[in-house]
Amino acid sequence: MDALDTKLTGVFDGKVVRKDLLHRIKKGTNVPTFVLEFLLARFCASDDDDEIQAGLEAVLDTLQDNYVRPNEANMAQSKVATKGKYRFIDKVHVNYVEKDKRHWAALENFDSRRVAIGEKFYRDNDRLLQGGLWAEIAIAYNEIEDDDYTFYIEDLRPIQLSRFDYAAYCEGRSQFSREEWLDVILRSMGLEPAKLTHRVKLHFIARLLPLVEPNYNFIELGPRGTGKSYFFSEFSPYSTLISGGQATKATLFYNNQRKKIGLVGFWDTVAFDEVGGIKIKDPDTIQIMKDFMANGRFSRGVEVIADASMAFVGNLDLSVSQIVNSEVYDLFQPLPKEFDLAIMDRFAAYLPGWEMPKNSSEFLTGNYGFITDYLAEAFHHQLKHTNRYEEVSQRIKLGQAVEGRDEKGIKKTVAALLKILHPSGPPDDDEFDEYVAYATECRRRVKEQMNKRKSDDEFALINLSFINSKGQDTIVFCPESKSAIATQEPARKNIHHPTGESDQKSARPSVPSVKTEAETPAPESSCADLQEAIEPIIPVLKEQHFTIQYGATGFSYESLMSPYLVNAKAVLIEDPYIRANHQIQNFVRFCETLVKQATIRKITLVTSYDDKTDLKEMASRLDELKQSLLEMDIQLEIKVNENLHDREIRIDNGWIIKIGRGLDFYQKPDSWYGIGSTDLSLRRCLETKVDIYQG
Known part of the structure; x- marks a missing residue:
C-alpha cells in the first residue's frame, strides 16, 4: 500500500x-x-x-x-428441479407477454424465458423491464402440474448498493487534493496513473462524462484495442451498450404499439459500439435522435422527456495524419451516412481516441480503488440530482467565435468534469482554466470536421477561444490538426462550376503530403489526383471483437460471416450443441450461408452429444443435410468429440470466428408465424460475445 x-x-x-x-x-x-x-x-x-x-x-x-455459464443451463435447471430451490447469479429480464396477460422473467444464462416473477420485483426495479439487471436470484421449482411454468423467482437481490450517501462521498472527496482524486478515479477504473501523462489521464476521465451529465452527447473514434466500449458495457450498471445491428425508434425512444418508452428512459447512458455498423432504416429514427440529442425530449404521439446521454464509439481505418491533411476525408468518416451535419453539431465533445494507449497489462494497477458499483452509484446520483451547469455559466467567459451549440457543448463538458473531479466544491482558477481549455478543444474537433464537410462558411468560425482567469483571450487548437492546412482552411467547391472546381485560387496543394524526417517532400498533387488514387482502394477486412446484446436484431449468419468467407474452400465448425432439432436447423441455415459462396467445397462439423440426445434422430437429420450438400458438390464431414467444449469456426483463408454461444444465439420466437421466425436477421438474439480474428 x-x-x-x-x-x-x-x-x-x-x-x-x-x-x-x-x-x-x-x-x-x-x-x-x-x-x-x-x-x-x-x-x-x-x-x-x-x-x-x-x-x-x-x-x-x-x-x-x-454463476450460471451459458453452456451449463441444463445442469442449472436440474439443480433447481432436484433440490427444490437454488441461488444463482445471472442477468434477469422481465417481459410482458400480451397473449398471456402477465409478466414473465427471462434468465439469460439459466436459459429459461418463462419464469414466474412477483410484481414487487419489477415494480421496485424498473430496469428489469428494459435491458435487464444482474442479480442474485433464488429460483424455486414449481411442482403444481396445472400451472404453466416450471420455475419461479422466490427472491431477487440486485447487484447494486441498496443505499448511497452522497454527502459522505463529498465529505470524503474534500480530504484529497485534485491530483490525488484524479488518481483515485483512474485506479478505480483499473489503471495505474503513474504510467499515464496528465493529458491521457484527462482523456480517460472524459470517457466517464456521459455517466454524470444528463443529455450529454459524446463521440470517440480511434484505433482498435484501446478499451473504448469497456466503460459503457462493464463499468456501470446504469449504462447499456448497443453493438451493431439495427437502431430502431421503438427500441431507442418509444414503442407506440406497446406504449412503452425505449432505452433512453431506463439508462443513464446509451452507447453505440462500432457506430459505423449501425443500420438505420427508418428516417424517423434520425429525426427523433436529433430532437433528443438537442434537448432531451421528443414527441411520438406523446411528449417524452429523458435524461439519458448518448455516446458513440468506433474505429478509424486511416491514420489521423492522412485524414487531417486530406481534402477528401474527415474525422467523422466512419459514421453511418444517415448521420448528417445536424447530428454531428449536437456532439459536445470528440475524444481523440488515437491518443489513447493500447490495452496492456503494464497500465493496470495493483493498488486500491473504489468498488466500481460504489463509484457508479455516485455518478448516477450526480446525473439525476446535481446541476453544475449554472455554476459554470456564471464563471466561464468564451470568445467571439463560440456560437450557440459550441457554448452549450463546452459548458456541459466543464460541468461534467466538475462533477467527477470536484463533487464537493469549486476548482481553483488554474484548474478551471484547464477544464475550459480541454472542453473547448473537444468541441473544436467537432466543428473543424463539420467545416470540412460544408460547402459554405456556416461552420467556418473554428478558432474557438476563452478568456482565462488572467483576462487573456486564448485560442485553443487541436494538436493533430493545428498545422494541417486542409483542415484549417478547407477548399470550398464552386457549386456552379460543372466540374466542382474550387473557388480558391491559391497554389497550395489540396492535399499536403505527409512525410517523415528521412523523406523528401512529395510532389504537389491536386484533389482530383488524390481522389482518383484513393477510389480504387477496397477496405481490408478487419478483426472484430464485440458483444451482441440481449434482444438485439440484425445478426444473421450471413451478415456476420459472409465478408470473411471470400475465397474460402473449406470451413471447420466446432460446436458441441448441434444435436437438438432447433440447433440442427440453425446449422442448416449456417450451411446455406456457406453455399452462397461459390468456392466452398468442404464443411466439417465437430460436435458432441449427451445421454439425453436422440442419436438416431440426430444422425438422420444430419445425413439428410449431407445428401443435400452433395447435390451442390459440397462434402459434409461429421465428427464426434465427447470432450468438446469450445465453439469456433475456422476458415481455410485464415479467419477464425468465435461466438460465445456457438450458432445457437437466437431467442425462440414467440410465435412461428411472427416476424423473425424464418429470417434470422429479424429474430431477437441472446447476449453473446463475438470474436473474429486471423489465426
Missing part, C-alpha cells in the same frame, strides 16, 4: 477494493466487472494476505456454484 492507498482505505473504508484481485479473477471468467467486485468486496475486504487469499477462493467457489 502506498500513501494514496492508506488515505483512501482510511477515508472510504469498506468501499474500496484492490484492483489487482479483479485482474486475477477477470482473466478467467466472463462475468461483468461490477459483479466480480461485488463479490470481492464481500469476501476480500481486508489487507491481510491470508484473508485475501481465502476470500479469493470464496469468490471463485461462489462463481463455480452460483
Whole structure:
C-alpha cells in the first residue's frame, strides 16, 4: 500500500477494493466487472494476505456454484428441479407477454424465458423491464402440474448498493487534493496513473462524462484495442451498450404499439459500439435522435422527456495524419451516412481516441480503488440530482467565435468534469482554466470536421477561444490538426462550376503530403489526383471483437460471416450443441450461408452429444443435410468429440470466428408465424460475445 492507498482505505473504508484481485479473477471468467467486485468486496475486504487469499477462493467457489455459464443451463435447471430451490447469479429480464396477460422473467444464462416473477420485483426495479439487471436470484421449482411454468423467482437481490450517501462521498472527496482524486478515479477504473501523462489521464476521465451529465452527447473514434466500449458495457450498471445491428425508434425512444418508452428512459447512458455498423432504416429514427440529442425530449404521439446521454464509439481505418491533411476525408468518416451535419453539431465533445494507449497489462494497477458499483452509484446520483451547469455559466467567459451549440457543448463538458473531479466544491482558477481549455478543444474537433464537410462558411468560425482567469483571450487548437492546412482552411467547391472546381485560387496543394524526417517532400498533387488514387482502394477486412446484446436484431449468419468467407474452400465448425432439432436447423441455415459462396467445397462439423440426445434422430437429420450438400458438390464431414467444449469456426483463408454461444444465439420466437421466425436477421438474439480474428 502506498500513501494514496492508506488515505483512501482510511477515508472510504469498506468501499474500496484492490484492483489487482479483479485482474486475477477477470482473466478467467466472463462475468461483468461490477459483479466480480461485488463479490470481492464481500469476501476480500481486508489487507491481510491470508484473508485475501481465502476470500479469493470464496469468490471463485461462489462463481463455480452460483454463476450460471451459458453452456451449463441444463445442469442449472436440474439443480433447481432436484433440490427444490437454488441461488444463482445471472442477468434477469422481465417481459410482458400480451397473449398471456402477465409478466414473465427471462434468465439469460439459466436459459429459461418463462419464469414466474412477483410484481414487487419489477415494480421496485424498473430496469428489469428494459435491458435487464444482474442479480442474485433464488429460483424455486414449481411442482403444481396445472400451472404453466416450471420455475419461479422466490427472491431477487440486485447487484447494486441498496443505499448511497452522497454527502459522505463529498465529505470524503474534500480530504484529497485534485491530483490525488484524479488518481483515485483512474485506479478505480483499473489503471495505474503513474504510467499515464496528465493529458491521457484527462482523456480517460472524459470517457466517464456521459455517466454524470444528463443529455450529454459524446463521440470517440480511434484505433482498435484501446478499451473504448469497456466503460459503457462493464463499468456501470446504469449504462447499456448497443453493438451493431439495427437502431430502431421503438427500441431507442418509444414503442407506440406497446406504449412503452425505449432505452433512453431506463439508462443513464446509451452507447453505440462500432457506430459505423449501425443500420438505420427508418428516417424517423434520425429525426427523433436529433430532437433528443438537442434537448432531451421528443414527441411520438406523446411528449417524452429523458435524461439519458448518448455516446458513440468506433474505429478509424486511416491514420489521423492522412485524414487531417486530406481534402477528401474527415474525422467523422466512419459514421453511418444517415448521420448528417445536424447530428454531428449536437456532439459536445470528440475524444481523440488515437491518443489513447493500447490495452496492456503494464497500465493496470495493483493498488486500491473504489468498488466500481460504489463509484457508479455516485455518478448516477450526480446525473439525476446535481446541476453544475449554472455554476459554470456564471464563471466561464468564451470568445467571439463560440456560437450557440459550441457554448452549450463546452459548458456541459466543464460541468461534467466538475462533477467527477470536484463533487464537493469549486476548482481553483488554474484548474478551471484547464477544464475550459480541454472542453473547448473537444468541441473544436467537432466543428473543424463539420467545416470540412460544408460547402459554405456556416461552420467556418473554428478558432474557438476563452478568456482565462488572467483576462487573456486564448485560442485553443487541436494538436493533430493545428498545422494541417486542409483542415484549417478547407477548399470550398464552386457549386456552379460543372466540374466542382474550387473557388480558391491559391497554389497550395489540396492535399499536403505527409512525410517523415528521412523523406523528401512529395510532389504537389491536386484533389482530383488524390481522389482518383484513393477510389480504387477496397477496405481490408478487419478483426472484430464485440458483444451482441440481449434482444438485439440484425445478426444473421450471413451478415456476420459472409465478408470473411471470400475465397474460402473449406470451413471447420466446432460446436458441441448441434444435436437438438432447433440447433440442427440453425446449422442448416449456417450451411446455406456457406453455399452462397461459390468456392466452398468442404464443411466439417465437430460436435458432441449427451445421454439425453436422440442419436438416431440426430444422425438422420444430419445425413439428410449431407445428401443435400452433395447435390451442390459440397462434402459434409461429421465428427464426434465427447470432450468438446469450445465453439469456433475456422476458415481455410485464415479467419477464425468465435461466438460465445456457438450458432445457437437466437431467442425462440414467440410465435412461428411472427416476424423473425424464418429470417434470422429479424429474430431477437441472446447476449453473446463475438470474436473474429486471423489465426
